[in-house]
Amino acid sequence: MPMRPLSGEELAKAVNQEYPGVAVDYDEVSAWIRPNRIHAVAAFLKDSPAHDFQFLNSVSAVDYVEYFDLVYHLTSLRQQSSAVFKARIYGREDLRAPSVYSVWRGADFQEREIWDLMGIHFEGHPNMKRIMLWEGFEGHPLRKDFL
Amino acid sequence: MTIRTEPMTVNVGPQHPSTHGVFRVRITFDGEDIVEVEPVFGYLHRGTEKLAEERNYVQVVTLTDRLDYTSSMINNQAYCLAVEKLLGVEPPPRARYLRTLTAELQRIASHLIAVGFFVQELGAFGTPLMYGFRSRERILELFEMLCGARITVSYMRPGGVFADAPRDFWPALNRFLEDFEDEFAEMEQLLLENEILMIRTRGVSPIPPEVAINNSVSGPVLRASGVNWDWRKQEPYDAYDQVEFDVPIGSNWDNYDRFWVRIQEVRQSIRIIKQCIAQIEPGPVRLDLPLVLRPEAGREAYGRVEASKGELGFYLVSDGGISPYRCKIRSPSLINLTVIERLLVGWKLADMIVSLGSIDINMGEVDR
Numbered sequence: 001m002p003m004r005p006l007s008g009e010e011l012a013k014a015v016n017q018e019y020p021g022v023a024v025d026y027d028e029v030s031a032w033i034r035p036n037r038i039h040a041v042a043a044f045l046k047d048s049p050a051h052d053f054q055f056l057n058s059v060s061a062v063d064y065v066e067y068f069d070l071v072y073h074l075t076s077l078r079q080q081s082s083a084v085f086k087a088r089i090y091g092r093e094d095l096r097a098p099s100v101y102s103v104w105r106g107a108d109f110q111e112r113e114i115w116d117l118m119g120i121h122f123e124g125h126p127n128m129k130r131i132m133l134w135e136g137f138e139g140h141p142l143r144k145d146f147l
Numbered sequence: 148m149t150i151r152t153e154p155m156t157v158n159v160g161p162q163h164p165s166t167h168g169v170f171r172v173r174i175t176f177d178g179e180d181i182v183e184v185e186p187v188f189g190y191l192h193r194g195t196e197k198l199a200e201e202r203n204y205v206q207v208v209t210l211t212d213r214l215d216y217t218s219s220m221i222n223n224q225a226y227c228l229a230v231e232k233l234l235g236v237e238p239p240p241r242a243r244y245l246r247t248l249t250a251e252l253q254r255i256a257s258h259l260i261a262v263g264f265f266v267q268e269l270g271a272f273g274t275p276l277m278y279g280f281r282s283r284e285r286i287l288e289l290f291e292m293l294c295g296a297r298i299t300v301s302y303m304r305p306g307g308v309f310a311d312a313p314r315d316f317w318p319a320l321n322r323f324l325e326d327f328e329d330e331f332a333e334m335e336q337l338l339l340e341n342e343i344l345m346i347r348t349r350g351v352s353p354i355p356p357e358v359a360i361n362n363s364v365s366g367p368v369l370r371a372s373g374v375n376w377d378w379r380k381q382e383p384y385d386a387y388d389q390v391e392f393d394v395p396i397g398s399n400w401d402n403y404d405r406f407w408v409r410i411q412e413v414r415q416s417i418r419i420i421k422q423c424i425a426q427i428e429p430g431p432v433r434l435d436l437p438l439v440l441r442p443e444a445g446r447e448a449y450g451r452v453e454a455s456k457g458e459l460g461f462y463l464v465s466d467g468g469i470s471p472y473r474c475k476i477r478s479p480s481l482i483n484l485t486v487i488e489r490l491l492v493g494w495k496l497a498d499m500i501v502s503l504g505s506i507d508i509n510m511g512e513v514d515r
Contacts (some may be wrong), residue, residue, distance in 0.1 A: 003382045029447075054360050057451075058477035060462050071462065073449055073477075077360065084449075106363020108485050109188075117196075132189040132514060137216055142197055 001133065003075075005029065006083040006099060014051065015085075018044050030084035035070070038087050039098040039124065046103050047082070052076045053083060056104035059111060061118040063144045066090065068120060070097060092145075099125035117142035152178045161190045165268050165500045168510030172487070172503075175494060184491045186484060191514040199474035201321040204230050204440040207474065212299040214478065215512035217260050220253035220290070221454040223303035229450025229461035230305035233442040240386075241430040242307035247386040249293065249302060250452070251416040255327075256286045257455035258367075258409045258416075261507040265406055266338060268504045269347050278334050285323045292316050297512060305440060307433030320424065324509055328417065335410060352502040353489045362485040366457025367412060368506050371397035371404040378453040400488040402498075403414035405505040439469050456480050456507055480512040489493060 008026030015023040015033060022041060025032040033041050043055045053074035060071045070087045089095055099122035100107045101119040114132040119140035122128055129135065139146050169190035191211045195214065199207045211222040224246055231237065238246070263279035275290035276300035287297040293312055294302040302309050338344060354364070359372040369376055377394045395411035397404030444467030451460035457479025466472040483506050489501045 056363050057458065058449075058460055058475065058482075060473070060475040060477075062464055062473045062475075071475075073460070073462070077374065080381065104363065105361050106482055106485055109481055132192040134189070138458065141194060 004079075004081040006081055008084075011083050011085060015041055015044070018048070029100070030071070030086050030089055032086050035087040035089050035097050038070070039100060039103065041085065042072070042100040042103045045085075046113065051081075051083075052078050054078070056100070056106045057082075059063075059100075059107050061114045061120055061142075063118060063142065065144055066092075067093065068118065070120070072100070095120045096123055097121070098123055099128075101125045116140070119143060154182060156183075159499075161187075165264075165504070166510050167264065167504070168513075170503075170508065170510055170513070174491070174499065179496045181491045181494055181496065181499060182252060184488050188486055188514055191510045193513040193515065196474055196476060197431075199471055201408065201470060203469045204442075204471065205438070207471065208304065209299070209301050212301055213458060213511060214476065214515060215257075215454065215459075215480065215509040216298055217509055218253045218257040218455045219298060219300045220249045220302060221257075221452060222459065223301065224250050224385070225450055225452040225454065225459045226461050227303045227305050227450075228452060229448050229463050230440065231271075231440075232448035232450050233446055233463050233465055234305065234436075234440065236436070237309040238385075238434060238436055239431045241311070241427060242421050242432045243385040244389075244427040245308050245312065245432060246303055247390070248420055248427070249290070249308075250385075251419045251423070254287050255413050256283045258413050261337070261455075262334075262406060262409050265501070265507075266344065267503045268362075268500045271344075275338060278330065278337070282327050282330050284505060285327070288318060289316065289323060292319060304433060304438045307431070309433075311432045317424070320420075324417065324420065331413060331417075338414055339407070339410060344406075346441050347498075348400065348406060348501065348505075351402045351422045351498050352494055352505070352509075353400040354489060358489055359400075359486065362489070363482050364457070364486055365479050365483065366453065366455070367408045368405055368457065368483050368486075370394065371408045372400045373397055378451060378458060382451070384452060386423060386426075387419075389426060390419045392416075392419050402502055402505040403478045409507075441467060441469055443467065447494055451477070454479055456509065456512065457483055467502060476515055478512040478515060480508040480510075484508060484513065 008031045012023035012026040012031035022031050022037045023031050045051045053076045055075040057073035062069045067088050067090045072085050074083045114120050116130040154175050154177050156175045161169040173185045211226045213221040214222050259279035263276035267273040294300050336510040354372045356372045356374045359369050392415040395408050442465040447464045449462045460477035462475040463471050464473040
C-alpha cells in the first residue's frame with residue numbers, strides 16, 4: 001500500500017477542529033501552527049486514533065533571517081500516511097519553543113542539535129545542552145549570520 | 148549479608164577499538180551492572196549541513212560520501228532523490244536500475260562490516276570479519292570499475308548517474324555474485340547457529356516495538372523489534388517497485404535478531420541485484436540538466452531512502468540560488484542511538500560493546 005501524504009489543508013483543518021485557531025496557515029504539503037501550542041498539537045496528532053502519527057521522522061529548523069521555521073516530519077505506521085507541520089518563531093535572541101521530548105522520545109538528540117546549531121531553546125527537554133559543539137562555544141553556527 | 152559496591156563512572160572512547168569510530172559514552176556501573184549511560188557526540192563533527200549551503204547542488208554529492216563512509220552509494224542516492232524532488236524531475240529507467248543495483252551492493256558491503264564487527268566484539272577474533280572483508284573488497288572493486296573510487300564514490304548525480312557501467316562491469320558482477328553466494332553461505336553456516344553467539348546474544352537487550360517507534364528508531368534495528376517497515380516497500384523509489392523482495396522481521400527484539408535481520412537482508416539484496424541485472428535495458432543514464440541547478444525559490448523537498456542503517460533523509464530548502472538554502476540530514480545512526488539508554492541500562496558490562504555493535508552506528512553519520 002503506498003504512503004498517503006496528508007495535505008497542509010487537511011492537517012490545518014484537523015488541528016483547528018481540536019484546537020480552534022491554532023493552525024494559522026497552510027500550503028500544499030504543510031500546515032503552520034502557533035509555536036506555543038507545539039506540544040499540544042504533537043500530542044493530539046500522536047494520540048488521536050484518526051491520525052496516529054506514532055513515528056517522528058525528523059525535526060529541523062530553517063533560518064529565514066527574520067524568523068525561524070521549525071519543521072516536523074511525521075509518519076503513521078498503521079495508517080501509512082505522513083504529515084508535515086511547522087511553527088514560525090520570530091526574532092533572533094532568546095528564542096524558545098516547547099519540546100516534544102515527552103511525546104516522541106526520538107526528538108531528544110534533534111532538539112539538542114537545533115539548540116546547538118540554531119539557538120532555539122526547547123522548554124521541557126530534560127537535558128537541553130549542546131550536542132555537537134562543546135559547552136562554552138559562542139554562537140550557533142547554522143544561523144545565516146554566523147560566518 | 149549483602150555486599151554493596153560503590154558506583155563507578157567509566158569513560159569509554161572516543162579512542163576505543165570497539166566503539167565504531169570516535170564515539171564516546173560515559174557509563175556508571177554498579178559492580179558489573181550498568182546504571183547510567185550518557186553518550187557524548189561531536190568528535191567527528193565537520194559541519195556538513197553548513198558546508199552544503201556554500202556548494203552548488205551537484206558538488207554537495209561529494210559531501211554525502213563522507214557521511215556514512217561504509218554506504219556512500221546509498222547516501223548519494225538519498226541526496227539525489229531529494230534534489231530531483233525539488234526540481235520535479237525523474238531519472239531515466241536505466242539510471243534507476245543502476246542506482247538500485249549499486250545501492251544494494253553497498254548495502255551488502257555495509258551489512259558485512261556490521262555483522263563482521265558484531266561477531267568480532269563477541270570474541271570471534273579475525274576470521275568472520277575477514278570473511279566479510281573478503282567479499283566487501285570485491286564489491287569495492289566493482290565500484291572502482293564504475294567510477295574510479297572505492298569509498299568516496301560520488302557515483303550518482305541529480306538526474307541519474309555519473310556514467311554508464313563499462314562493458315567489463317557486467318561479467319565481473321556476475322562472477323562476484325557466483326562466488327559471493329558460496330562465500331556467504333559459508334559465513335551463514337559459521338555464524339547463524341553458532342552456539343556461543345546464540346548464548347551471548349539471545350534475549351539480551353530486547354527493544355519492544357512501541358519503544359523502538361517512540362524513539363524514532365529505523366532500519367534493521369526497527370525491523371528486528373518486530374515492526375514491518377521498510378521505505379523500499381512503503382515508498383518505493385528508483386527501481387524498487389519493479390523488483391520483488393521480502394522484509395525480514397525479528398520476533399525476539401534482541402541482539403541476536405538485529406544480527407539475524409542483517410544476514411537475511413544480504414540474501415534479499417542478492418535477489419534484488421539479480422532482478423536488476425535481468426530487467427535493465429539500454430538507454431540514457433542521465434537527464435540533460437544544466438550544470439548549475441537552480442530550483443525554484445521557496446520550494447522544499449524531503450527525500451528519503453532505506454539506508455543500510457535506517458531511514459536516511461535529506462530535507463532541502465531552495466531560495467532560487469545555486470546552492471541549497473538549508474540542507475538538513477536526518478541521519479539514522481544518530482537517531483538510532485536514542486535507544487542507547489534502554490539498550491544498556493540494567494545489562495552487564497560484558498554485553499555493552501555487543502549491544503552497541505548491534506545497532507551498527509557510523510560516526511561519520513552521527514556527527515556529520
